[in-house]
Amino acid sequence: MIEDRNHNPKLLIGIAGGLIAVIAIFLAYQWFIASNVENSPTYETELTTPAQVKAKPAEAVPLAEAEPTQKLIEEDILQAPVPENASIAKEEIAKLDDIQLQLAEQENTLKAQHADADQLLKLKEEQIKLLEAQLAQTH
Template sequence: MIEDQRHSPKLLIGIAGGLIAVIALFMTYQWMIASNAEDLPQHQADALPAKAAPAEAVKAPPAAASEAAANTVKLVEEDILKAPVPENASLAKEEVAKLQDIQSQLSEQEKSLNAQHADADQLIKLKEEQIKLLEAQLAQKP
């Protein structure tokens, strides 16, 4: 290209128009996909109702326990432990893999929390020493 063609306003307008057209096509495609996804029926596995837990397993906790439960974050649903294992081998393998993934996440979180707890204990000890030193400095001043 020669110098005049590189700085041509027609070329810049063409490039900008092309980019706008590509963006408009992409947005139209996304909009059409989203509208089609709402019209599609749900997957059969999603549509299956969850099995109810036995009535004796679901009991009202005492008031103190319910307050403590409200303050804590629920990491794992308890019905996972009581759910029957699927008879289909591939579904059972998927369930086992999912439970192993959850277990590894929980163990990583436990390690992280233990490390944070140890760091907090160390910070408390250091702050106590700092307070003692500051008190000693204040006692030395006339």
Template sequence: MSPVQHNNPKLLWGITAGLVAIIAIFALYQWIFASQEPETPPHQTELLQPTVKAIPEVQNAASKAAAENTVKLVEEDILTSPVPKNSSLAKEEVAKLDDIQTQLKEQETTLQAQHKDADELMKLKEEQIKLLEAQLATQ
């Protein structure tokens, strides 16, 4: 570029206007397509809503702390709900129940492992206390 072109205000205004136009077109494009997002059909909103609810509080303090982090996997009304007439819906329901069953089994094994670890920690703490008591008695 020659020095005359380098300091030309018309050129600077042209470049600025071009950049502003590009940004405006991009913003308009985003605004138009964001407003035209397809809405979820009503029959699919039931599938998207979470079906798990928190379990009620337990009276035991130790269980209460553990219950705060758990969720209820099975609804009580599942026993009284009618079986779907459509075979594909019935298959989906069976698959859903199988998933819930596997989650419950995994949760059971996790809880058993935690219980075992807690018992082992209690034993180790008791041994540690006995050793500390013996050490204090010798001093």
């Protein structure tokens, strides 16, 4: 009986200390993850034309905030002189190919979003008709 009384406070302190250690580790982990997310670099691709190489790069606009009349590429790219150095010309061609791929991907995404919106509209119309029919039956 006397041994149980002597060991109980130690057991209670050990359990409390273990719980505090687990909570401290959890909070440190959350803090570490949050600081990594804030410090992690965001990867944004910058598209430049020959005319923009010497100019400051434009800031990236998220797709959701982009205006529908926004120019995706500059019109003066067609009149830009072709570089005489073959490696620079290949880089420019690679950049233009990347732009073309991004535009194609964006077009496919927008078409998919448009199809999804049309399907949602049809489903909402059906839901409204069903709700109107249920309302008509209850009255």
